[in-house]
Each structure stands twice: as structure tokens, then as C-alpha cells.
Amino acid sequence: MPEQLTLTVSLRGTRQVESNYQIFRLTGLLDAFSESTLRNVIGKCIDEGPPDIILDLSKIDFVDSSGLGALVQLVKKAKTSDGSLQVVTNPRVTQTVKLVRLEQFLSLQDSLAVAEEKFKGK
Template identity: 30%
Template structure:
């Protein structure tokens, strides 16, 4: 009999507000299994972060043990949600098993994958050198 764990731990660290390029970014650290039973928890946490003003997310997946198709679909849904909020999604520290799945399914063509969280944040800052100023310009309506 397969032992199904329903454990997923999600922690959020907002980027340093003093660093203009990262003021609207957050690192979401995921630990455990991303599957049918837990993917909704990841989605809820990440979407809350986006709604609270950090549309640029880096998912730190170093501690992810297992991902099923629901977990992969959650990544795609989060990508769409961040894009709708004029943000972005990046994956960091993706374990080898998951990296193969992300590559084989084509997700790596849609969502940038980085070796570390620091690299993902640096690439995000390079893509949007205006940083917080661009975020403020978006919020003025």
C-alpha cells in the first residue's frame, strides 16, 4: 500500500524593500509533495502574495519531494496569475526528478528555471531594471 502524505509546507519571504528591483518580488519556499492533495495550498499561498502586491514570484523548490500532474498544472496556473498581475514566475533550485518533468512537459519553455534563488532574483531584476518604479506606474490608474 502506498503511503500518501498530505504535507506541504509553504513559507514566504518578501524581497528586501530597500532593493528597488526586488520590492515587488517574493520567494515562496515549498517543501514536501506538490500533488492532488496539496497543490491547492501552494496556489492559495502564492496567489495571496500576488494579491498583496508582490506579482514577481520565485518558487524555491529545493525541498520538494514529489510532483504529480496537479502540481505541474499549479505551476502553469501560477504563471498565468503572475502575468495577469504584470508580474512573473521563476523556478529555483529544482530537484533533478522535477527538472526532468519540467523539461519533458515543456514547462521550462514557459517558466524560467534557475539554479538558485539568488540567480532567479538577479534575472528578474535584470528583466525589469526599473524595479519598484515600474510596479508603481502599473498601480496608478
């Protein structure tokens, strides 16, 4: 059962913990106003484990450079904890990520099913 996350007025989400990974489904805006809260909340969840993370951003309406910075920091935190981070995206998010050439680093995936496959049997 997904757990509601308290983020910001403009960014909402849920957390679902599977046996060897976590799924975060986010909606709203990933911007300068929400990035700090996002980093803190998901960073704490990475510490609690498991450190393999799927960020489902398919319902995100907008992401700015601050939001991208938060994603980069979360990838690094997951790697430091011997995990990894997959990002499920939508065309708006993909376009922003590609503008700054981070699509490889952020491990963009087209669907939640594809992202989950990366962690099956790990």
C-alpha cells in the same frame, strides 16, 4: 524574516517579501493533495503584491501533473498582475517539467541567486 505558510501536511513553506518580489521556499510534495492550497495561498500573495514571484522548489521531493498544473496557473496569474514567476528547481522537478516540455514556460532556474538576479533593478 520569512513568514511560515500554512499549506498541507505534505507541503510546507515560507514566504519572504523583498522590495519588488516575493520568495516562497517549499518542501515536501507538490501533488493532487496540495495543489489547490498552494494555488490559493500563493495566488492571494500575488494579489497582495509584489507580483514578481520566486518559487524555490529545490527541496521538493515529488511533483505530479496536478502540481505542474498549479505552477502553470500561478505563472498565468503573475503575468495577469504584471509580474512574472521564476522556479528554482532540483533534478527531480526538472525531469518532471521536461517530460511535459514546460521548462521554458516555467522559467526554470538552477539557484535562488540566479532567480533573484532576474528581479534586481526591475
